[in-house]
Amino acid sequence: MSGVLVTARWTAARNLKHAFTNPALLLPAIMFPLVFLLAFAGGLSSLGDTPDFDFRSGYTSFQFVFVVLQSAAFGGIFTGLAVAADFESKFARRLLLAAPARLGIVLGYLAAGAVRFAFTITLLTVVGLVAGMEVDGTAPQFLALIALAFVGNAAATLYSIGYCMRVQSVAAAPAMQTPIFIVLFLAPVYVPLHALDGWIHAVASWNPLTALLEAGRGFISGVPEDSGLAFGLVFGLVALMALWALRGLRRAEAGDR
Amino acid sequence: MSGGIAGQVGWVARRSIRRALRQPAIVFPTIVFPLVLLAVNAPGLEEATRLPGFPTDSYLDFAIAVCFLQGALFALTTSGTELAHDVETGFLSRLSLTPLRAVALLLGQVAGAVTVGLLGTALYITVGLIVGVSIAAGVGGVVVLFALSLLVCLCYAAIGAYMGLRTGSGEAVQGVFPLMFVVFFLSSINLPRDLIEVDWFRTIATWNPVSYLVEAFRSLIIVGWDWGALWRGFAVALGVLALAAAGARSALLRRMERT
Numbered sequence: 001m002s003g004v005l006v007t008a009r010w011t012a013a014r015n016l017k018h019a020f021t022n023p024a025l026l027l028p029a030i031m032f033p034l035v036f037l038l039a040f041a042g043g044l045s046s047l048g049d050t051p052d053f054d055f056r057s058g059y060t061s062f063q064f065v066f067v068v069l070q071s072a073a074f075g076g077i078f079t080g081l082a083v084a085a086d087f088e089s090k091f092a093r094r095l096l097l098a099a100p101a102r103l104g105i106v107l108g109y110l111a112a113g114a115v116r117f118a119f120t121i122t123l124l125t126v127v128g129l130v131a132g133m134e135v136d137g138t139a140p141q142f143l144a145l146i147a148l149a150f151v152g153n154a155a156a157t158l159y160s161i162g163y164c165m166r167v168q169s170v171a172a173a174p175a176m177q178t179p180i181f182i183v184l185f186l187a188p189v190y191v192p193l194h195a196l197d198g199w200i201h202a203v204a205s206w207n208p209l210t211a212l213l214e215a216g217r218g219f220i221s222g223v224p225e226d227s228g229l230a231f232g233l234v235f236g237l238v239a240l241m242a243l244w245a246l247r248g249l250r251r252a253e254a255g256d257r
Numbered sequence: 258m259s260g261g262i263a264g265q266v267g268w269v270a271r272r273s274i275r276r277a278l279r280q281p282a283i284v285f286p287t288i289v290f291p292l293v294l295l296a297v298n299a300p301g302l303e304e305a306t307r308l309p310g311f312p313t314d315s316y317l318d319f320a321i322a323v324c325f326l327q328g329a330l331f332a333l334t335t336s337g338t339e340l341a342h343d344v345e346t347g348f349l350s351r352l353s354l355t356p357l358r359a360v361a362l363l364l365g366q367v368a369g370a371v372t373v374g375l376l377g378t379a380l381y382i383t384v385g386l387i388v389g390v391s392i393a394a395g396v397g398g399v400v401v402l403f404a405l406s407l408l409v410c411l412c413y414a415a416i417g418a419y420m421g422l423r424t425g426s427g428e429a430v431q432g433v434f435p436l437m438f439v440v441f442f443l444s445s446i447n448l449p450r451d452l453i454e455v456d457w458f459r460t461i462a463t464w465n466p467v468s469y470l471v472e473a474f475r476s477l478i479i480v481g482w483d484w485g486a487l488w489r490g491f492a493v494a495l496g497v498l499a500l501a502a503a504g505a506r507s508a509l510l511r512r513m514e515r516t
Contacts, residue, residue, distance in 0.1 A: 028435055039442035042458035046448060050304050185297035191304045200300035 003100030004107065011095070011108025015082050016115055029078045029116065033071035033124055037063065041131055044190060052195035057221040060133040064124070065145065065216035066189050069209070071120050072153035073180050079113035080160020080176070087168035087252075096253060106161055106245050113157035114150060121149060137222040144227065145219040148212060151234045156180065158241035165248030187213055208233050262361050269357070269365020277335060277369030287331040287377045291324035292384060308452055313479045321385045322474035323446045325402070326467065328377035329409040330437055335370035337417030337430030344425035344512065353513040363505055367414035374410035378403060393481040401487070402477050408494040409470055413437075415501035422508035444468040469493040 019025050041060040048059035055062045086092040099105055129135075135142055163176045187209040188196055196204055204210050215230030277283050299317045306314050313319050343349045343366075352362060382392075382399060392398050420430045444467035445453070453459040462468050473490020476483035 031435055031439070035439050035442050038458070039447075042455040043443070043447050043453055043462070044302075044305075046308055046452050046454045047302075047305055049454075050307050052304060052307075182293070182297065185294075185301070188301075190301045195304050196301065197303060198300060200297075 004104040007099045007101050007104025008107035008111060009104075011099075011105050012111040012115070015079070015109060015112035018082065019112070019116055025078070025082075029071075029075055030120055030123060032074065033067050033120060034127055036070060037067040037124060037127060038131070040067065040190070041128075041133075047190055050191065050195070053191055055192060055217065055221060056223070057134045057136045058132075060128065060131055061135065061220050062192075062217060064128045064133050065213060065220055066184075066187075068121060068124060068145070068149045069152055069212055069216060070184055071124060072117060072149040073156045073184060074177070075117040075120055076113055076153050076156025076158075077160045077173075077177055077180065079109055079116060079157045080164045081170060081173055082112075083109060083161050084164035084168060084170045084173075087164070088170060092168070092252070102249060102253065103246075106158075106249055109161050110154060110157050113153060117150065117153045121146065135220055137219050137224075141219040141222060141224060144224075145216045148216055148219070148230060148234060151231070151238060152212065155234060155237040155241045158238065158245040162241065162244035162246075162248035165245070165252040168252070183207060183209055208237075262358060265357055265361035266364045266368075269362055270368035273339065273366050273369035274372045275369075276339065277373050283331075283335050284373055284376075287328050287335075287373050288380055290331075291327035291377065291381065294327065295320055295324055302447065305448060305452075308448075310449075310452060312449060315389075317385075317388065318390050318479050319475065321381065321390050322471050322478055324381040324385075325378055325406050325474050326409065326441070326446070326471055328381065329374050329406065329413045330434075330441065331377075331413075332367070332370035332374045332410045333413040333417035333420075333437060334430060334434055335373060335417065336367045336414040337419075337421035337433070338427040339369065340366055340418050340421030341425055341427040341430055344422065345427070349512065359506060359509050359513070363415075363418060363502070363509060367411065367418055370414040370417065371407065371410045374414075375403070375407060378406040390478065392478050394477040395481075398477040398481070402474065405470075405473055405477075405487075405490060405494065408491065408498065412494055412497045412501060415498055415505050419501055419505040419508055422505060422512050425512070440465060441467055444471060446471050466493045466497060 019029075040063040044063070045059045047053060048055075048062070053059070083092065086095065095105060096102060137145075159180075160176060167176075186200070186203050187207050188204050193201070193204055193210060193214070211226050211230045211233055214225055215227045218225040218227065295317075299320045302320065303316045305311060306316050306319075311319075340349075343352075382402070386392075392402070394401065416433075417430060420433050421427075424430065443458070443461045444465040445462045446467070450459055450462050450468060450472075453462060469486075469489045470493060472486045473494075476486035476490075480486070
């Protein structure tokens with residue numbers, strides 16, 4: 001067990017040092033969510049005046065939840081890309097040979113992803129509050145939103161690790177990001193689900209991310225809904241993605257792509 | 258190499274266009290990404306058409322203008338990375354030993370990016386018409402739309418060329434993309450400026466040249482012939498192009514001096 005922990009700690013520390021000392025890696029992960037928050041909450045706030053918009057905490061809070069979940073997903077992707085970069089530089093091969101317990105490699109990247117996301121979510125919360133975000137939920141409810149985002153981030157990081165262990169190339173980034181991007185935007189991003197019409201309403205109703213969004217928005221507005229469903233979904237996703245990542249590790253160990 | 262500036266431009270342009278069209282990684286995002294964004298954003302933002310004063314009852318008509326700008330934005334990375342690649346591989350150094358003139362080299366080098374951008378424009382119009390977008394300015398409007406699109410593609414391609422020549426690094430050019438992305442989002446791409454409630458955002462959008470470009474495209478689709486919007490759009494595009502082209506020319510001359 002100590003081998004797993006030693007490997008995890010070492011992998012996480014290396015990844016974090018690399019991420020926090022390299023602005024080209026750090027800036028996109030921070031800047032993109034901030035731009036989305038400012039662009040959506042600032043530029044689209046008049047949508048809060050439309051007849052079907054009935055979210056009690058205002059448009060900035062409504063968008064904050066989406067941007068937090070989006071940054072959780074893309075934060076996970078950025079962490080996974082480090083795996084691909086390590087394979088491209090041949091470092092991952094040496095790591096696989098040297099690690100006392102290879103499970104620790106996956107856990108290390110996962111932990112690094114969580115720390116990087118903690119940095120992003122703190123910044124997002126500060127900017128959200130400065131921009132006038134209202135939090136009508138209680139402190140535990142707000143923490144539940146944060147917890148939901150962290151579990152979502154773990155699922156995205158595991159997905160990305162599994163993907164990059166298989167393809168072992170940074171060039172695969174667009175192919176990895178596109179499904180996540182589409183799932184994110186096929187949810188009630190700009191207005192509540194009931195305000196959507198046509199095919200987008202049908203798709204959003206079946207999109208698992210909608211449950212996460214609605215639970216998160218429930219937490220921030222102090223009217224929790226579908227919380228159990230959202231946590232059940234996101235933990236189920238973590239379990240699935242953990243299997244995906246571990247199988248990816250096995251393939252990398254075997255030298256397969 | 259045939260003499261005359263037109264011949265020189267043609268020679269470099271042929272190479273640039275062939276190179277761009279042979280790379281799916283360049284053509285695919287330019288063509289597909291704006292349409293994917295349109296498909297997911299337009300239904301989600303349809304509710305905005307219920308805001309008092311919204312200029313059309315179809316958000317699709319309002320949003321399709323954004324595709325032209327997004328497609329043009331890719332011209333920046335295409336021309337910049339291709340030029341940086343030529344710097345990195347020493348191709349530009351070899352060209353500097355020939356009688357090729359700087360202006361021919363610049364115009365020719367951005368031709369590939371601009372061609373892909375114009376192909377995108379044709380596709381966005383076709384797809385738009387198929388899914389029910391109506392162009393209020395009619396056939397003449399489509400012609401002006403192409404002209405504006407050409408100009409905007411040239412603007413972004415010239416900015417990319419400047420970056421590529423100044424830095425000589427494809428990675429550095431890619432690094433500018435997020436900045437352009439920020440400028441892009443802090444504009445009136447999602448709502449008309451007079452319907453943006455937040456003061457600081459409306460102020461930024463008013464100072465942001467991207468707002469005037471998107472409003473010019475949009476005017477042809479949802480208003481018809483709005484000469485004010487068109488004048489502002491063309492003026493901004495020409496101004497940015499003049500600045501970027503001057504920067505790119507100066508960076509090219511400096512790089513050729515170095516070699």
